[in-house]
Amino acid sequence: MRALKYLLATTLLTMSSASMAKLNIFTCEPEWASLAREIGADRVNISTAISADQDPHKVQARPSLISAVRNADLVFCTGAELEVGWLPVLLSRSANPRMQKASGVLYAANLVPLLEKPTTLDRSHGDIHAAGNPHMHLDPRRIITVAEQLSARLAELDAEGAAFYRDNLSDFLNSWNAAIKDWESRATGLRGTKVVVHHRSFSYLLDWLGMTAVAEMEPKPGLPPTPGHLGEILTQVEQHDVKMVLYTSFNGAQGARWLAERSGACAVLLPYSHEESLFILFEELVNTLNQHQAMCS
Numbered sequence: 136m137r138a139l140k141y142l143l144a145t146t147l148l149t150m151s152s153a154s155m156a157k158l159n160i161f162t163c164e165p166e167w168a169s170l171a172r173e174i175g176a177d178r179v180n181i182s183t184a185i186s187a188d189q190d191p192h193k194v195q196a197r198p199s200l201i202s203a204v205r206n207a208d209l210v211f212c213t214g215a216e217l218e219v220g221w222l223p224v225l226l227s228r229s230a231n232p233r234m235q236k237a238s239g240v241l242y243a244a245n246l247v248p249l250l251e252k253p254t255t256l257d258r259s260h261g262d263i264h265a266a267g268n269p270h271m272h273l274d275p276r277r278i279i280t281v282a283e284q285l286s287a288r289l290a291e292l293d294a295e296g297a298a299f300y301r302d303n304l305s306d307f308l309n310s311w312n313a314a315i316k317d318w319e320s321r322a323t324g325l326r327g328t329k330v331v332v333h334h335r336s337f338s339y340l341l342d343w344l345g346m347t348a349v350a351e352m353e354p355k356p357g358l359p360p361t362p363g364h365l366g367e368i369l370t371q372v373e374q375h376d377v378k379m380v381l382y383t384s385f386n387g388a389q390g391a392r393w394l395a396e397r398s399g400a401c402a403v404l405l406p407y408s409h410e411e412s413l414f415i416l417f418e419e420l421v422n423t424l425n426q427h428q429a430m431c432s
């Protein structure tokens with residue numbers, strides 16, 4: 136009898152967990168996959184278009200991505216034209232009716248104030264971000280708003296999980312706010328530091344930490360550095376006493392190394408995203424900047 140009860144109980148348990156349909160979330164970038172995992176935990180399945188070392192501006196609209204969007208209950212991306220070259224293709228080819236509704240897509244950049252909004256629009260300036268700089272995930276304070284809105288959206292799509300998402304949000308924000316305080320206290324020595332960047336991918340990070348970019352290596356946004364442009368930047372590096380030349384893996388090290396070899400500045404490889412955890416991403420960013428601040432003249 137006891138064995139039968141046990142069998143019945145385990146069967147019911149298996150049935151209930153199997154029958155709980157998970158929400159399918161398609162994220163464009165790994166930072167949003169990390170955040171969705173914090174809030175959605177085991178009530179969601181998450182797929183990501185790219186890995187942390189891939190350039191989010193340039194993604195191929197592959198059939199596997201189209202089918203992932205077709206199965207999605209929520210598409211969670213940056214927006215602000217970051218994915219303008221590929222996400223519209225995924226959305227239209229997937230023909231997913233859930234994406235026609237306002238609840239189907241969540242754009243993080245729509246939820247926060249953006250830096251570097253252009254005052255005049257001229258596409259001849261290259262691949263400019265007309266809506267403002269979209270690389271907003273590198274400000275941990277802006278992540279707070281995105282986490283809150285994501286939790287609300289998940290509750291809208293999966294009402295039974297509302298309390299679960301709210302609890303996860305509250306746990307996440309407790310740890311996140313404490314981490315921000317810790318990172319800020321460890322990064323005070325970085326305030327006022329001048330850097331050169333490859334692309335404006337780090338504007339939000341620099342804004343948060345009180346650092347300044349005096350130049351960018353791309354002659355026009357989206358175009359690779361040219362010898363002529365790097366030559367002009369070299370003068371600025373010397374004039375402004377630039378300490379670090381920042382780049383990320385998908386930029387390539389060439390331009391940063393060229394400048395570093397000819398000046399006292401260091402070429403610094405920074406992570407741009409992280410598949411597993413936003414905590415690890417910011418930990419690595421603050422540590423790498425601090426190490427170079429101490430090391431580079």
Ligand SMILES: [Zn+2]
Binds near residue numbers: 192264269334
């Ligand atoms: Zn960009």
